[in-house]
Amino acid sequence: xxxxxxxxxxxxxxxxxxxxxxxxxxxxxxxxxxxxxxxxxxxxxxxxxxxxxxxxxxxxxxxxxxxxxxxxxxxxxxxxxxxxxxxxxxxxxxxxxxxxxxxxxxxxxxxxxxxxxxxxxxxxxxxxxxxxxxxxxxxxxxxxxxxxxxxxxxxxxxxxxxxxxxxxxxxxxxxxxxxxxxxxxxxxxxxxxxxxxxxxxxxxxxxxxxxxxxxxxxxxxxxxxxxxxxxxxxxxxxxxxxxxxxxxxxxxxxxxxxxxxxxxxxxxxxxxxxxxxxxxxxxxxxxxxxxxxxxxxxxxxxxxxxxxxxxxxxxxxxxxxxxxxxxxxxxxxxxxxxxxxxxxxxxxxxxxxxxxxxxxxxxxxxxxxxxxxxxxxxxxxxxxxxxxxxxxxxxxxxxxx
Numbered sequence: 001x002x003x004x005x006x007x008x009x010x011x012x013x014x015x016x017x018x019x020x021x022x023x024x025x026x027x028x029x030x031x032x033x034x035x036x037x038x039x040x041x042x043x044x045x046x047x048x049x050x051x052x053x054x055x056x057x058x059x060x061x062x063x064x065x066x067x068x069x070x071x072x073x074x075x076x077x078x079x080x081x082x083x084x085x086x087x088x089x090x091x092x093x094x095x096x097x098x099x100x101x102x103x104x105x106x107x108x109x110x111x112x113x114x115x116x117x118x119x120x121x122x123x124x125x126x127x128x129x130x131x132x133x134x135x136x137x138x139x140x141x142x143x144x145x146x147x148x149x150x151x152x153x154x155x156x157x158x159x160x161x162x163x164x165x166x167x168x169x170x171x172x173x174x175x176x177x178x179x180x181x182x183x184x185x186x187x188x189x190x191x192x193x194x195x196x197x198x199x200x201x202x203x204x205x206x207x208x209x210x211x212x213x214x215x216x217x218x219x220x221x222x223x224x225x226x227x228x229x230x231x232x233x234x235x236x237x238x239x240x241x242x243x244x245x246x247x248x249x250x251x252x253x254x255x256x257x258x259x260x261x262x263x264x265x266x267x268x269x270x271x272x273x274x275x276x277x278x279x280x281x282x283x284x285x286x287x288x289x290x291x292x293x294x295x296x297x298x299x300x301x302x303x304x305x306x307x308x309x310x311x312x313x314x315x316x317x318x319x320x321x322x323x324x325x326x327x328x329x330x331x332x333x334x335x336x337x338x339x340x341x342x343x344x345x346x347x348x349x350x351x352x353x354x355x356x357x358x359x360x361x362x363x364x365x366x367x368x369x370x371x372x373x374x375x376x377x378x379x380x381x382x383x384x385x386x387x388x389x390x391x392x393x394x395x396x397x398x399x400x401x
Contacts, residue, residue: 085153095161181231187276
């Protein structure tokens with residue numbers, strides 16, 4: 001009669017597991033050989049897999065011996081049954097071996113190699129006993145299929161444990177990194193507290209950092225784009241990233257490219273214990289200079305807009321200064337006032353160099369000369385006063401005309 005379809009722990013659907021065709025009489029014949037097979041298996045693993053070529057002592061030795069014992073004992077419970085390879089505690093043993101590889105800092109290759117070595121030893125030893133007992137070739141073939149199918153299931157269980165451990169560790173580290181970011185941007189934690197939190201999260205504390213401010217909906221994929229050195233924190237409406245100060249021009253360009261299209265504002269570099277100040281200035285710059293369109297704009301670097309921040313500190317004072325210094329333009333037509341204001345700012349910025357002014361303003365040098373003469377007529381001797389020129393440049397850069 002056809003057997004019901006079953007699903008193995010590895011997710012494979014099988015109509016008949018290979019050990020179903022093994023005669024149950026094999027089990028009592030093989031059980032007495034388990035101690036010798038175990039020692040032979042362990043010796044083979046140490047020889048075949050260099051990372052396991054060490055004394056079977058302590059936690060390492062206990063876990064390996066436990067794994068071998070459970071594997072062989074469980075395997076001998078399977079002949080003549082449709083039971084899955086691993087269940088309950090037995091499966092957890094092999095998930096635990098996979099987790100142990102993560103803790104040891106190794107990839108799964110070594111454990112898989114150990115399983116393959118163990119399979120060869122087990123098959124060789126069990127086949128010898130079966131042949132001595134007079135079993136036919138068909139039984140030896142089924143035994144080989146069963147051993148290697150069984151090893152597949154052990155490998156799948158360990159791979160699952162490995163993946164779970166990695167995921168849990170990543171999640172825990174992310175939580176610690178987020179908590180550390182929160183400590184830094186709040187700015188009131190003691191140095192010992194911050195350094196202890198950084199050590200627990202595995203985050204090397206840089207000398208200087210920048211704090212990046214983005215809208216909360218721009219967080220998706222941010223951690224992977226910025227890398228392990230970035231810390232993320234959240235506050236209502238925003239996501240914050242604490243990033244080591246780029247040490248080179250190329251590092252600065254890389255950070256800029258990473259944040260392009262996210263409407264990011266990058267605060268000025270500060271010592272790590274003053275990260276809160278970088279955040280404060282980033283927020284101030286965003287509020288003062290208006291958010292950029294996140295569709296494709298490069299990030300706004302606050303360090304390039306310090307003058308605007310200074311001017312924005314007391315806007316009413318700047319307005320008073322503008323009203324005073326730009327009064328000579330007040331009687332002109334709006335279009336003329338705009339042209340002369342732009343010309344005056346260019347004249348101040350380029351120290352009167354007409355070629356540079358013409359290029360910036362997009363006009364002929366003769367036009368520049370004509371406008372400068374108009375400015376001299378309007379402002380008179382004030383343009384000779386360094387203090388007046390300084391104040392004029394301040395108010396013009398603040399956007400007043």
